[in-house]
Amino acid sequence: GDSVTQMEGPVTLSEEAFLTINCTYTATGYPSLFWYVQYPGEGLQLLLKATKADDKGSNKGFEATYRKETTSFHLEKGSVQVSDSAVYFCALSAQGGSEKLVFGKGTKLTVNP
Amino acid sequence: GAGVSQSPSNKVTEKGKDVELRCDPISGHTALYWYRQSLGQGLEFLIYFQGNSAPDKSGLPSDRFSAERTGGSVSTLTIQRTQQEDSAVYLCASRSRLAGYNEQFFGPGTRLTVL
Numbered sequence: 001g002d003s004v005t006q007m008e009g010p011v012t013l014s015e016e017a018f019l020t021i022n023c024t025y026t027a028t029g030y031p032s033l034f035w036y037v038q039y040p041g042e043g044l045q046l047l048l049k050a051t052k053a054d055d056k057g058s059n060k061g062f063e064a065t066y067r068k069e070t071t072s073f074h075l076e077k078g079s080v081q082v083s084d085s086a087v088y089f090c091a092l093s094a095q096g097g098s099e100k101l102v103f104g105k106g107t108k109l110t111v112n113p
Numbered sequence: 114g115a116g117v118s119q120s121p122s123n124k125v126t127e128k129g130k131d132v133e134l135r136c137d138p139i140s141g142h143t144a145l146y147w148y149r150q151s152l153g154q155g156l157e158f159l160i161y162f163q164g165n166s167a168p169d170k171s172g173l174p175s176d177r178f179s180a181e182r183t184g185g186s187v188s189t190l191t192i193q194r195t196q197q198e199d200s201a202v203y204l205c206a207s208r209s210r211l212a213g214y215n216e217q218f219f220g221p222g223t224r225l226t227v228l
Contacts, residue, residue, distance in 0.1 A: 103156035
């Protein structure tokens with residue numbers, strides 16, 4: 001079945017450091033890809049998405065590019081802030097049917113001042 | 114407008130008891146999902162409702178789990194004869210089914226602890 005693998009961390013960075021969280025997937029067909037974020041004490045929310053190959057999703061300074069040839073969707077940010085401390089989940093959904101989300105295990109990011 | 118709401122926010126129960134968890138989706142959203150977030154298994158899909166169609170129950174872990182959605186709106190997830198491994202945060206999400214991409218909006222979750 002479909003699956004998502006992401007680096008589990010935890011990841012600890014200093015403010016203004018560069019962030020990469022790796023994510024690869026296994027799926028039949030052409031899934032849509034997502035990054036969700038869960039800030040401390042808050043619910044899960046969509047950070048960015050890409051629905052076809054070579055699409056780049058971006059939001060709040062974060063970016064990820066849908067790479068079909070490497071089945072990857074790595075999350076990057078050029079300069080992290082303390083407020084980016086959260087748990088990040090990579091996810092996919094197959095097109096059609098329920099379009100349920102299949103999540104990676106999550107990566108906890110802590111950014112220190 | 115109001116987001117997805119879930120109740121209770123926390124539930125502590127004894128092993129063997131039945132529990133009911135409630136989800137109120139965003140008004141007008143016809144699709145509703147239940148997921149479970151646990152330390153061991155991460156975030157897992159449980160069940161999906163879309164309008165009057167038969168639900169996709171493929172993620173339910175055992176026959177102790179069931180869910181219903183009344184009137185195409187509120188949904189209840191029921192766990193019978195709870196076990197300690199059922200301890201988790203149960204998340205509900207809803208989305209519209211308009212043409213094009215539609216985001217799933219998540220509720221705050223119900224934290225279930227089985228003693």
